[in-house]
Amino acid sequence: MNIEREQLEMDVVFVGAGPANLAAALHLKTVLAEHDELVEKGIKPGRKIGDLEIAIVEKGSFVGAHILSGAVMDPIAIRELMPDFLEQGCPVDSAVTSDAFWYLTEGRGIEAPIVPPPLKNKGKYIVSLSKVCEWLAEKCEEAGINIFPEFPAAEVLYDENDQVIGVRTGDKGIDREGHPKGNFEPGVDLLAKVTVLGEGSRGSLAKQVMQRLGLMEGKEPQVFSLGVKELWEVPAGNFEEGKVVHTLGFPSDTDTYGGGWIYGMKNNVVSIGYVTGLDYKDPLIDPHAEFQKFKTHPKIAAVLAGGKMLKYGAKTINAGGYWTMPRLYGDGVLIVGESGSFLNGQRIKGIHTAIKSGMLAAETIVGAFDHEDFSVKTLRHYEEKVNLSWIYDELHPVRNFHAAFQSGRWSALVNTGLQFLTGGLAWGFMPKEHHVAGHERMEKLADHQNNGTRYENVKFDKQLTFDKITDVFHAGVAHDEDQPVHLHVLDPEICATRCAEEYGNPCQRFCPAAVYEMEFNAATERKELKINFSNCVHCKTCDIADPYQIINWVTPEGGGGPNFKGM
């Protein structure tokens, strides 16, 4: 289709309205004003830059719609961004008042006498990150930043030298077969001197840019986990506001990275969830069912007894940390937040590092405008700033944390203890290749047939445990059904043949939203892949976990997807 597109000339375009980019845009405004003032007063050399045209594009129907987190926020970064963030109305839910660490066996829960230091959270804040992002977006708009919800960035634009020159937003009003409908609106080309990718875990544009510009060369492969979460309202007295519990053990087996959380929020609401490493070996694992099974543990079920599930969501977490960070810059482009692997896997915290990375990107951008150079020559200073900041001090000592778990839970726990004492050195039992991409670790079905009973005691009774369809309903997912499928399976023949035989079509299990289904086709007399794309919660698991790497997640029409308001 030959489409005429509008071009909008911006100075800086931010892709994704998560904490990283919202902080980046806001800080950019502040640093820019400071720079110009200092130059005017003759205190700083350089030139006055003046006001910049800044845009943030967001694929969700509003800022926060696609934001899902735990979340306990370490306030270190937001305090740097806005020292009076509480006075300015940042919607924190509760201050953390107590911490606990539970080791769960099949029937028992043992409370650790000492909470491991990385999981101590007193003084931090329990938040709905979705609400915090909505609030940050208001602050951005007050500062004159343009925010465009319902505008997915679908493609990166490059010039003839592979310099990134902006993004193309997705077309609207295309039918399932790819033809324009009556409401067709072509995407626009947002041209920018600097494009900042803050798309969160497994960004669809970040993935393209990393491949095209070779940003993962010499780096270890990224590894991911999947967090599956529900919000519950529970009877008063079941779980205190401000209490934070992390768990290890049940229901994960010792080969599979996993752990749970319960955070006590205001009004007897609890945030409860379970993280499963997407580097598991057993193709029969189903992270959604792992979470449901977690809730059947007597110690967890007691917290939820008499309560009601309010909301559901799932999202991947980029868990590899320091070794798996891409080169964070290219000509015309910077990568911030979880797209750049900024999360601290040991603390399961990425909000503060996302915010700080955005702030450092903003400071780099001011330098680039000052020198009127948007190539790697100036943008590489971003990575230098990261390595000179507390981000490095926090992430470097835990650089071997996740890789150690790829050798199993027991050796990892020994390893983690030794890492803690030695500033992060790796101690024995690490996989030879260090971080191994999750999809490469999945083993064949034939080696795991006996584990088919893993979820036999999970009843999906719609009181304590929920099937995927019921949960998806609680994620408020909506996609226009008459649009092209946004989950591109590059070779569906593999699904019906090799994958069925070798792995038993694990997409049916790893997707937490029942998007993938193997359905019998009478004409071909075999089961073939059916994609219920309208269920998609935008977690990106399929793009990551598919053992053949033939699923490509691309942005659907703007505004479609989950509604994680308040999550």
Ligand SMILES: Cc1cc2nc3c(=O)[nH]c(=O)nc-3n(C[C@H](O)[C@H](O)[C@H](O)COP(=O)(O)OP(=O)(O)OC[C@H]3O[C@@H](n4cnc5c(N)ncnc54)[C@H](O)[C@@H]3O)c2cc1C
């Ligand atoms: C289940 C779970 C629990 C967690 N718990 C905690 C916790 O307790 N504490 C903590 O500190 N961290 C926690 N984290 C991690 C934390 O949420 C992330 O590290 C942080 O949100 C990363 O911020 P970000 O801005 O990089 O990306 P995100 O918060 O993921 O935001 C990215 C935004 O970009 C948008 N987007 C993506 N692609 C496009 C595109 N192509 N075009 C337009 N928009 C796009 C998305 O819709 C989204 O709004 C948790 C994460 C998960 C999933």
